[in-house]
Amino acid sequence: MEKSINIKIKVWRQAGPKAKGGFETCELNNVSIDSSFLEMLDVLNEKRINERKETITFDHDCREGICGMCSLYINGHPHGPDQEVTTCQLHMRKFHDGETIVIEPWRSRAFPVIKDLMVDRQAYDKIMQAGGYVSVNTGGVPDANTIPIPKQVADEAMDAASCIGCGACAAACKNGSAMLFVAAKVSQLALLPQGKIDAATRAKAMVAKMDELGFGNCTNTGACAAECPKSVSLTHIARLNREYLCAKFKD
Numbered sequence: 001m002e003k004s005i006n007i008k009i010k011v012w013r014q015a016g017p018k019a020k021g022g023f024e025t026c027e028l029n030n031v032s033i034d035s036s037f038l039e040m041l042d043v044l045n046e047k048r049i050n051e052r053k054e055t056i057t058f059d060h061d062c063r064e065g066i067c068g069m070c071s072l073y074i075n076g077h078p079h080g081p082d083q084e085v086t087t088c089q090l091h092m093r094k095f096h097d098g099e100t101i102v103i104e105p106w107r108s109r110a111f112p113v114i115k116d117l118m119v120d121r122q123a124y125d126k127i128m129q130a131g132g133y134v135s136v137n138t139g140g141v142p143d144a145n146t147i148p149i150p151k152q153v154a155d156e157a158m159d160a161a162s163c164i165g166c167g168a169c170a171a172a173c174k175n176g177s178a179m180l181f182v183a184a185k186v187s188q189l190a191l192l193p194q195g196k197i198d199a200a201t202r203a204k205a206m207v208a209k210m211d212e213l214g215f216g217n218c219t220n221t222g223a224c225a226a227e228c229p230k231s232v233s234l235t236h237i238a239r240l241n242r243e244y245l246c247a248k249f250k251d
Contacts, residue, residue: 004030005097009044011056012104017112017120023102033093037080038063038070040092057116063088065229068166072117073104078168078227086166086229106171109214110178123213124165124181131205132185136197147193160188162230169224169232175216180224182206183240184232190243200250203243 006029014021028044035043038060045055061069070087074080080090095101103117111119149157163184170178186203189195195202218237225234 003033005033005092005095005099007031007092007095007098008100010100010102011117013056013116014105014113016115021113025100031092033091033095035092036063036088037072037074037090037092038088057114057118059118060088065089066164068164068229071106071119071121071167071171073106073171075102078106078171079166079229084229084231086164089229106167108167108170108176110170110176111167119167121165121167123215124167124178126213127178127182127206127209128165128185130209131198131202132189134189134194134198136194149192153191157188157191159233160184160191160236163188163228163232164230166229168227168229170215172223172227173216173218174221174223175219176214177218177224178210178215179218179237179240180228180232180234182210183236186243187236187239190239199243200247202247203240204247207240207244 006027009026009028010023011026012021013024026044026048028040028047031040031043038058041056041058048055059069059071061067063070065086065088068086070079072079072087074087074090079085079087080094082090082094105111105113105117106119106121110123111121114120161184163181165181167181169180170176186206189202190199220234220237222234225232
């Protein structure tokens with residue numbers, strides 16, 4: 001027999017970026033412990049529709065842990081209490097019968113609230129536009145083995161490339177820093193031969209854009225890596241610092 005729980009949900013409601021927000025408490029009974037967190041929110045919204053109440057706005061897309069859009073701050077943790085998962089991969093079995101679940105949007109000056117739990121994360125796109133690319137014309141698609149890359153280097157580059165840009169690092173950081181995100185995007189290119197052509201400008205441009213957009217400074221507390229759903233390593237921040245300093249010395 002499928003087990004279910006009864007829960008209370010304390011959810012952040014905010015009509016828009018400049019509106020004053022506040023918490024609203026809802027109750028939901030007979031929630032299947034096998035349902036995902038987003039499925040639980042779907043059920044809650046169906047209940048609110050039947051009660052002729054305004055639905056709760058939240059962001060989602062793939063629901064497969066790939067896109068990073070399900071950016072919810074749950075019980076004091078980005079993406080909730082489970083480790084190495086996004087919100088859409090979080091299941092209700094992680095919660096207890098009678099528990100009160102507090103749901104908030106990302107808290108970062110660079111991620112203004114659009115409505116309720118949905119935030120504007122265009123800041124990450126702007127950082128990528130500043131330097132997170134390779135500008136060389138590669139022509140046709142080359143054979144995968146044309147440029148030999150040591151496995152250790154390739155594995156480290158893939159670790160950096162696993163970042164999905166969800167924003168959990170900035171939400172978890174007490175300073176609202178985006179250093180882990182920027183470090184991952186710089187590191188994945190800095191490690192590979194294809195990324196060398198922009199090495200002198202990439203780190204400078206992306207860090208400058210990060211500062212311009214209002215993200216805080218990194219003080220190496222490690223909260224970003226601890227809450228990252230893809231376990232991106234803090235070592236990439238060290239590489240970003242080296243890339244940045246090298247670029248400054250070349251100037």
